[in-house]
Amino acid sequence: MEGVGINGYLGVGAVLFVCGVVCMATKRNGIGVLMGVELVLNGANVNFVAFSRFGHLGLDGQVAALFVIVMAAAEAAVALAIVLSFYNNHLTVDVDRADELRG
Amino acid sequence: MGTALFTVFATVACGAALAVVLSQNVVRMAFYLVISLGSTAGLFFLLNADFVGATQLLIYVGGTVVLLVFGVMLTASGPFLTIKSSPGDLVQAGVVGGLFLGLVAFTVLQVDWEANAVKLERRYGATSLERPGYNQHGEGHTTRSLGAALLGARFDKDLGRHREQPSTGYLLPFEIVSIHLLVVLIGAAYLARAKRRVSPSRDA
Numbered sequence: 001m002e003g004v005g006i007n008g009y010l011g012v013g014a015v016l017f018v019c020g021v022v023c024m025a026t027k028r029n030g031i032g033v034l035m036g037v038e039l040v041l042n043g044a045n046v047n048f049v050a051f052s053r054f055g056h057l058g059l060d061g062q063v064a065a066l067f068v069i070v071m072a073a074a075e076a077a078v079a080l081a082i083v084l085s086f087y088n089n090h091l092t093v094d095v096d097r098a099d100e101l102r103g
Numbered sequence: 104m105g106t107a108l109f110t111v112f113a114t115v116a117c118g119a120a121l122a123v124v125l126s127q128n129v130v131r132m133a134f135y136l137v138i139s140l141g142s143t144a145g146l147f148f149l150l151n152a153d154f155v156g157a158t159q160l161l162i163y164v165g166g167t168v169v170l171l172v173f174g175v176m177l178t179a180s181g182p183f184l185t186i187k188s189s190p191g192d193l194v195q196a197g198v199v200g201g202l203f204l205g206l207v208a209f210t211v212l213q214v215d216w217e218a219n220a221v222k223l224e225r226r227y228g229a230t231s232l233e234r235p236g237y238n239q240h241g242e243g244h245t246t247r248s249l250g251a252a253l254l255g256a257r258f259d260k261d262l263g264r265h266r267e268q269p270s271t272g273y274l275l276p277f278e279i280v281s282i283h284l285l286v287v288l289i290g291a292a293y294l295a296r297a298k299r300r301v302s303p304s305r306d307a
Contacts, residue, residue: 021203042143045143067276094186
């Protein structure tokens with residue numbers, strides 16, 4: 001089973017990463033921004049596991065991917081709590097309305 | 104077979120990620136995110152990383168996205184279901200994103216990974232996934248070695264080799280991440296608690 005080389009997986013990782021960055025930049029919904037962050041972390045994970053399989057990382061890449069997944073879960077929990085708190089105070093999730101600290 | 108599966112999973116993952124960006128409805132975005140993350144788990148299985156793929160399905164798709172969907176349900180009421188960005192911003196973001204993708208793809212394709220792998224193998228020997236006798240290449244049962252690595256013992260590197268010092272494990276990062284998760288859960292519960300208006304009661 002000689003499948004795709006490392007370039008295919010790195011390409012998928014690049015597409016996921018760029019989609020996440022664009023999603024973070026353009027969405028005005030706070031939860032949409034969170035989804036962009038999830039996509040970015042997922043693209044990084046694809047690269048980690050691809051290098052663990054094709055590169056010289058061995059199992060270390062998979063351990064790093066596991067840590068990234070745990071970090072993503074923690075980040076989603078805290079960011080969702082912040083979004084809910086923002087919604088309780090402002091009755092909207094539009095991130096453009098969070099401008100109290102603007103100088 | 105592997106190539107066909109890779110094509111299917113890669114197309115679905117990238118297409119769903121694009122749909123997340125292009126969709127304006129938050130509920131649909133969450134649905135496309137589930138599809139994208141699930142196909143990425145399929146890619147992980149194709150890369151012989153069975154435990155990481157299962158973790159992706161269980162924690163990412165089963166936990167994190169469900170959390171996001173709860174957030175959508177709690178906040179996306181009426182006018183907030185779709186918050187549109189201005190078309191100028193979208194065009195700008197599309198151009199910048201396309202250029203960025205071109206840059207990253209160009210950089211990835213410039214590197215000669217095969218020669219790099221040969222060089223690394225000449226210097227450090229075969230990767231642990233390719234040594235015979237333990238964790239045969241292509242079978243991908245990585246769970247036992249991953250668990251041992253998280254407890255600080257590197258069976259995949261040290262077994263059957265004479266080394267002065269054992270290889271580095273991941274016990275300390277594991278403990279740090281455990282405390283981190285505990286702190287994060289307490290902090291999230293504190294941040295998202297229901298705020299009651301404190302009324303000065305007379306009998307207290």
